[in-house]
Amino acid sequence: MIAALCLALQVAVPAKPVIVKNGSVQKTVAVVIAEGKSFVRADALALAMGGSVSVGANGHFALVLPNARIELMEGAPFARADSVVVPLAVAPKRTGDFLLLPLQLITDVIPRYGGGYFYDEEAGELRTFETIVKHPAPSGRVIRPAATPSSPTSKRTYARPTRRLVVVDAGHGGPDRGMSGPIGQDTWFVEKEVTLAVARKLADALRSEGMEVLMTRTSDTLIALGDRGPIANRNHGDLFVSIHVNAPGARGAAGARERGFETYFLAEAKTEEARRVELMENQAVRFETGANAQKGDPLSYIITDMAQNEHLRESSDLAQTIQDGLKEIHPGPSRGVQQANFAVLRGSFMPAVLVEIGFGSNPSEAAYLHDSANQTSIARNIASSLLTYLSRYEARVGGTN
Incomplete structure (x- = not known):
């Protein structure tokens, strides 16, 4: 029986089981190892605790227990328990017909946010007891790190980081040309072509340094904004970098004078200029129809927001590292690190920028961005910044995670 279950789940032999104990009654919940992580089956845990599993749409489900309700989403490393959003070390997953929950729910989340539960680590027992008052965290509280970026260290000296997967996103594509305009008399600037060229060069530069790279698009095709982040999530990306070319808010001569480079991370826009760029880049949704169109799912938005808040500090640090690096080679002025609610960044459960x-509307800057040698310089510089960030990150956390 156990061997058949292991084969169905494609996991190793189960680890030591957890005992769910209610007075003199106790039930056993098997712990299974999938991809080196510890899980329990959602249906088995619910049965042992006298609860149920409520399955919703789009990967959402809830573990409903007598004294707790925990909402989760497949692939999202977060749970909502008693109105508190809690980061999970491992995301829930589906394997075949089974929903697998991280063991952390038993050892930490249920005892902390449910009423009348205690986990005895030494005995491997989740015990239930009668309780009159429970003391959850304040309603609506969200566990999130500060948004202030840490101060980057010297940029060009870094130890080679562990092999990581970087997801490189070339902005726009297919019918979505992005910004476009003439350069002189014989050349036409098209953003989707420039972003793809730089993205390819960035991928090459990262691979030459031993990094794994996944490109959201490698040809002139349309990838929905809402699909780009999930592509990174499904492939367990460590970083997400989207390449774009700017365009001004003003028209005519004033707009043509705008120049410079800037790096964004996902947060509420703080300036009118950031809101303008956010609106401009998010307009790509008008090209999305049918299966590619984004779905309005309020709970999904909530969990996605919580996931990004978990990575807010790291995304801010990554943005600053890239911005500092581009100062070394870019002829335009640095416009700084900015924040805005970009659709392409919303679904990425990792540091994302x-x-x-540069501005394709500025004649000299457009010519600079259109030049292949300059594209290579930009790509290599961004690659160096990513390696610097990863090296510094690993030094902070003490290695891989």
């Missing part, structure tokens, strides 16, 4: 590498 969007880089505006």
